[in-house]
Amino acid sequence: MVTLDLLVIIFSLIFGSFFNVVAIRLLKKESISYPPSHCTTCSHRLGALDLVPVFSYIFLRGRCRYCKDKISPSYPLGEGFTAVTIFIVYKEIGITPELIPALILSILLILAVLTDIREKLILDIITIPCLIILLIVRIFIGEEPFLTYLIGGLTGFVVLLLIAVISKGGMGGGDIKLYAVIGVALGPLLTIMSLVIASFFGAVVGIVLLTLKIVKRREPIAFGPFIFVGTLLAYLYGNHIWNWYSSLIF
Ligand SMILES: [Zn+2]
Incomplete structure (x- = not known):
């Protein structure tokens, strides 16, 4: 069960990262899939390492790896918020149809x-x-x-x-x-x-x-x-x- 719990946390962090993008782009009436994730200051396309939820933010100390501009803390916060929510719901409801x-x-x-x-x-x-x-x-x-x-x-x-x-x-x-x-x-x-x-x-x-x-x-x-x-x-x-x-x- 611990492995499953861990998987749920990892996947919901990734979902959280996706939801941030969905929220921001839909508010700006942009496409969700194009262009690929990029730094909003220098437009440099983000690599796999930059896209690891929460951890890349901590590891890069909240700055873009390419232009060193500050990244909004709303990104890791949104990811953490999603993970906590989905984990609690999954734990409380359990693996039942109601999930x-x-x-x-x-x-x-x-x-x-x-x-x-x-x-x-x-x-x-x-x-x-x-x-x-x-x-x-x-x-x-x-x-x-x-x-x-x-x-x-x-x-x-x-x-x-x-x-x-x-x-x-x-x-x-x-x-x-x-x-x-x-x-x-x-x-x-x-x-x-x-x-x-x-x-x-x-x-x-x-x-x-x-x-x-x-x-x-x-x-x-x-x-x-x-x-x-x-x-x-x-x-x-x-x-x-x-x-x-x-x-x-x-
Ligand atoms: Zn940048």
């Missing part, structure tokens, strides 16, 4: 965080294909009947749409569509829990950032990272959270 929808959801959430943090955008070109694939997967895989997941998708979409209308744009279109996918993955009840947790963390962090004057009032903050936290907590630990919560109030 397939779990990984689709995780990949979407990771990409949503990577684009939302950079440009405050969650891209349809990523969300919509994930929605279609996950709907098909949910016909075959899931503890609940397909209809429950379908209702979940509608719940996520409608609730977020209502929040967007009531808050007059406090929630972006990207968030609304993302929650449709989350609904299909989680079903209606855990989707609501995910939103409650996301809003709670969003409010706490928002207040801290305002108090420390890191952001200004009315300045939008990316909600993607909070959706990420809320959704994975609800999806992986929803039952535990519910039991703990009910023991507090009953």
Whole structure:
């Protein structure tokens, strides 16, 4: 099992490196496959050694091997973030059919965080294909009947749409569509829990950032990272959270 764990970590680091490229290039509306990976300062094409996730960054002390310009720490951070996420999901779900929808959801959430943090955008070109694939997967895989997941998708979409209308744009279109996918993955009840947790963390962090004057009032903050936290907590630990919560109030 240790070998398998190690393989999962290595592959998810490589995937993380790919997701960085996907996020950056799709935001710039560039092709994902062309041109090959290059330094953004000197345009030198990167060799295999430069592309080893996390380690090449540490080994090269965060600088390009050719022009010595600084490489953004967002690269190794994105790689580490992907690896940690996928490893936790794989460990919690185990090698079961549910791992397939779990990984689709995780990949979407990771990409949503990577684009939302950079440009405050969650891209349809990523969300919509994930929605279609996950709907098909949910016909075959899931503890609940397909209809429950379908209702979940509608719940996520409608609730977020209502929040967007009531808050007059406090929630972006990207968030609304993302929650449709989350609904299909989680079903209606855990989707609501995910939103409650996301809003709670969003409010706490928002207040801290305002108090420390890191952001200004009315300045939008990316909600993607909070959706990420809320959704994975609800999806992986929803039952535990519910039991703990009910023991507090009953
Ligand atoms: Zn360079």
